Amino acid sequence: MTPIRAALLASLILCTAAFADAPKTDVAKSADHPVLKRFTGSVLAGYAQQDWEQRNFPDARGVSKTENDKFANPVSVEGKVTRLFYLAPLGKSPLEVYRNYQQALTAAGFKVTWQCESEAQGCTTAYFALEGSERAKGMRWAEGNLPAADGAHAGAAWNLEMALSHEQARMTVGTLTSGGRTLYLLLFTSMAENEYTHRAATYVEIVEPKAMPTGQVMVDAKAIGAGLQAEGRIALYGLLFDTGKTDVKPESAAQLDQMVAVLKAQPALKVFIVGHTDNVGGVDANLKLSQGRAQAVIAALTQRGIAANRLLPHGNAGFAPVASNAGEDGRAKNRRVEMVPQ
Structure with a gap:
């Protein structure tokens, strides 16, 4: 045998x-x-x-x-x-x-x-x-x-x-x-x-x-403050939008609340809210989309009591990628909203 x-x-x-x-x-x-x-x-x-x-x-x-x-x-x-x-x-x-x-x-x-x-x-x-x-x-x-x-x-x-x-x-x-x-x-x-x-x-x-689902981890107020101080910006993937849309999804509420907490804790802080896209679609369309998303985030923050004169929107389209757009993982990282001190 x-x-x-x-x-x-x-x-x-x-x-x-x-x-x-x-x-x-x-x-x-x-x-x-x-x-x-x-x-x-x-x-x-x-x-x-x-x-x-x-x-x-x-x-x-x-x-x-x-x-x-x-x-x-x-x-x-x-x-x-x-x-x-x-x-x-x-x-x-x-x-x-x-x-x-x-x-x-x-x-x-x-x-x-x-x-x-x-x-x-x-x-x-x-x-x-x-x-x-x-x-x-x-x-x-x-x-x-x-x-x-x-x-x-x-x-x-x-x-x-x-x-x-x-x-x-x-x-x-x-x-x-x-x-x-x-x-x-x-x-x-x-x-x-x-x-x-x-x-x-x-x-x-x-x-x-497919890319890993994003927006599942919220950046809390402490991490936002630390990121702004150390890097001069913070990417907030907990702000969610449907593809091609500018409306902030309801699932973004927790992330918005943490942004508000930072702004209320630092009354003198003024920030740019910067929208970014991947490279899918035309430049003009992505400029409009990223600007619209930045404005939508500002509208949500003002509804939560933050003065509008502390917030400025800016649409950056796909001009500042943080990863390669060759794959879906990279494109998902490039689709983001950032807070940047003025």
């Missing part, structure tokens, strides 16, 4: 009758991702979705040839993350499942970054590089386990969670354009745990890149 086979047998668990069967229904509150439907008859046994997180994908070099169980050059992608774990119908081979996913992805315009279909191409290394325990964090699982499907191991079963393996493993990684967005997609198919289950398992991870 090989060491690998011995290890698989050692991982057998005894299950109560209530949980000895494979899941028959999807895990609660789960669904296929809109861009990729499941292999026919599969059960969505594991599911997680995070509005904003960071995931690592292999680049075109695939797995490392010098480090064990590592991707050669993992690329970090941030955005909305969906993770799905499927069990195919009993008796369906990993090859049949994988080829069907390949066909569907190709038809949808999938662009392959890297893929493997054998141990020689790096699939075993890719299996370990997936870091199954890390990727399983936060996933919800259907009730059930993975029972053996042959008479020689009747009564044996394995844990369901991330029950992938390097047996008949195949992986494809790449990008898919949908609705004007470029999504990152990783798909790994193999035997579910080992050959005795007679099932194929598929893990899918899809990242929809």
Whole structure:
């Protein structure tokens, strides 16, 4: 008996009758991702979705040839993350499942970054590089386990969670354009745990890149005062606006209250309220937008009791970026309102 086979047998668990069967229904509150439907008859046994997180994908070099169980050059992608774990119908081979996913992805315009279909191409290394325990964090699982499907191991079963393996493993990684967005997609198919289950398992991870939601951290009065003294300005990302609009959103109230506290604590302080945009759109439109937002903030401050003669608006459009506009993260940082002492 090989060491690998011995290890698989050692991982057998005894299950109560209530949980000895494979899941028959999807895990609660789960669904296929809109861009990729499941292999026919599969059960969505594991599911997680995070509005904003960071995931690592292999680049075109695939797995490392010098480090064990590592991707050669993992690329970090941030955005909305969906993770799905499927069990195919009993008796369906990993090859049949994988080829069907390949066909569907190709038809949808999938662009392959890297893929493997054998141990020689790096699939075993890719299996370990997936870091199954890390990727399983936060996933919800259907009730059930993975029972053996042959008479020689009747009564044996394995844990369901991330029950992938390097047996008949195949992986494809790449990008898919949908609705004007470029999504990152990783798909790994193999035997579910080992050959005795007679099932194929598929893990899918899809990242929809986007900037981290801003405006969730308010700058308090003490920090505003310190920033004005140390830097001569303070950026206030807690002032929120809808895209292309100048109205201050109600969620900005807490930040406005902290600005008022600073101005009331320093009666002699006069400030510019400076609006900034990213580089999306024309210069004239962005000048008008940034000026309008600065004026809207001043209106909100005067409504809270600050004299108008202490406040001057200025629209700076995108002429003073604090980050690169090449990506959405940078553009989000550039869209801001600042207080600057006069």
